[in-house]
Amino acid sequence: MATDISTAAPTSETPSAGRRRLPPELSILGVMIGMMLLFEVLGWIFVGQSFIANPLRLKIMILQEAEIGIIAVGVTQVIISGGIDLSSGSLVGLTAMVAASLAQTAGFTHAIYPSLTGLNPIFPVAAGLVCGLIVGFINGWLIAFTNIPPFIATLGMMVSARGVADWYTNGQPIGNLTDSFAAIGAGWWPVIIFLAVAFVFHIALRYTRYGKFTYAIGANPLAARVSGINVERHIVVIYMIAGLLSGLSGIVHTARAISGQAGVGVGFELDAIAAAVIGGTSLSGGVGRMTGTVIGAVILGVLTSGFTFLNVDAHYQEIIKGGVIVAAVVADQYRQRRRKGG
């Protein structure tokens, strides 16, 4: 889009149409590379080996962030529209249960639905996604039509969805899943799924009407309404997409763990929000890019695996991670203030 400016008939009134703006992701990309280099140096000093030149570690690092990343793709859109979604982590737990209950091996005597075993993996996947859509619809409907703040609506959903997940089997984990279902979480699949959804919604945000309206609603909901946008309907769609992606994340997680557990995904929503915010998405709405969120998710992964690599105590890891998130928001505020000032 940015490059199209040169192909449009340049009028005499655009003296500096060629002025290039650097994409804002460059600075966080720099932070990411800097962080990796820092771990590389610290690695040679303290552990005596390379951080980067270790494919296995890189793979683990990316894999563990893929599930967060899939959620973050949805949450980024919610935040750009001026909202927030706290229910994603609980939704991962709920879809894990629903999907797992339909993915048990044929003939397993203690199956949740003994008559529905050995199904094609399409069924558990579809059930999980539908579950995500329904929860997202409820979130969106509450926010759009009852005027309660997104924080409250999704906080309520966060508690309720976890409750449903626990109720589903009285807290019992669901095991004996089919190999074909487990294959979804094997190898590089989670990463491929993450990058695929990130790409799809990157395109959607930048080149479709859906994306333009999302930014518009986040930047100024009243002006969006006066411009003829059906704000309420659009908000419902955005939260449904966020729910769908949380469901997808729950499916991937279940397939990877080859077991459905009601307690999984706790805190995922906050990591996903952190990835979006580190990636430059503004919590006040109207600003954000998918590429930034992908880098934000990778930064979280680099932090975790870097500290583990250096044998840093888990408590310290959390403390520093918290600091990085706050620093990202401070930097964002600073950028905004400078923009308003200049």
Added chain:
Amino acid sequence: MATISPSTAEIIRQSGAVPGAEYLLEVSNVRKTFPGVLALDDVSFRLKRGHVHALMGENGAGKSTLMKIIAGIYTPDSGSFKLKGQEIKLSSPLDALRYGIAMIHQELNLMNYMTVAENIWIRREPLNGFGFVRHDEMRKRTKALFERLDIPLDPETDVRDLSVANRQMVEIAKAVSYDSDILIMDEPTSALTEREVEHLFKIIRTLKAQDKGIVYITHKMNELFEIADEVSVFRDGRFVGEHAAADVTRDDIIRLMVGREITQMFPKETVPIGDVALSVRGLTLEGRFRDVSFDLRKGEILGFAGLVGSGRSNVAETLFGVTPATSGAIAIDGKEIAIKNPGMAMDAGMAFLTEDRKESGCFLLLDIMANMQMALLRHGYARAGFVKEREIEALCQQQKARLRVRTPDLEEPVLNLSGGNQQKVLIARWLMTRPRILILDEPTRGIDVGAKAEIHKLITELAGQGVAVMMISSEMPEVLGMSDRILVMHEGRMTGIVDRNDATQVKIMELASQ
């Protein structure tokens, strides 16, 4: 003469000593500019002890600005202040309070979730030895204050449970509680019923008897003659004259308020007026306006005049479906249509430039192109959801050139543009939808003269192309200069439609301030 400090003034006031100056307050040669606007130009004002001094003038004449300067909210660029003959300098509202100047704002400044007593004594709560608030004492003081002013309210009520009129009373009591010598009231009756106004006037008379000076801003002539001793008239940021209320008539005041020469030239052209494009009958939005009826023809510019708050913008919002009507009929090109949301209005060929650029117009964080295309996207320009970037960009470039938006490129965030250029971007947004009915709410507010003239020219051009234009404006010269007919509103009712040839400032002002 040396200036005295706020704290000295406070001590003098509390000692009860009464310096013998005739004027409580003398303000001279005050000048105040805001970016791009000269709000007050060499204005002087005097307030006598025990008098009510009314301030009158059109919207934007400078009354409120002057009062905000006297209340310490704005700092003037130049000018001098004398309080009871002593030179003073105000640098904050708190200073003003300590000098004994209290202002009751038009928009109420109470904290809704606190009680009446807490609101009145905020920052001055009676404390016990441990620094805790003594609620019983606070209640007692409030009761005493209310008795003095004859206000029948319970000090323990939460402010959010009060009616607007009662909140107004609390504001007045609060101002009185500072034992101020000077009370400034900015349109205190705008939300009051007749009985409540009577009550307010009783309070004002009590205060007068206590030798306080009261500055009373109003648009209502009858109030002026009932309560005021003097009246000062303002026009376009200038002081026009001071008169004893008994010596002037209603017509005198109106003449003073509007008696300006129209120096500005408007590019108005007579164009053939076509068929009725928009027909409105008995349009009502409960609580805002009622029974508005008019026809708007192709090629016609229908001006909407009236004071701020008279319901003009509400009519526009209702026509465009932002706040759907509670009753009445709208017909477009002869076909009746119930407009329930802005999308429906747009589909019927309408466009609406809102009054408040920042609040309901711009997407400040987004770039120019995103801002321009947002309304257009409803009318297609997308294939399978994908926006036709090239075509839209070409349209945006075209609009940018046509409206002369001053920016290096279309990717500049709208935040960085001047008010005039932001307005042009918004106009471009609507022109791109090729509207047949264009509603403009204050199309040139707060923008510089050059951009103003360009926008006026554009409006004329559009009318020439057969677009039906409805233009709300608080600027009398603009309304008179641009409109074919002028609809005047007052307190939610239309008080008349005046033809261009019969329209004078006096006539419009009479209709607007019955």
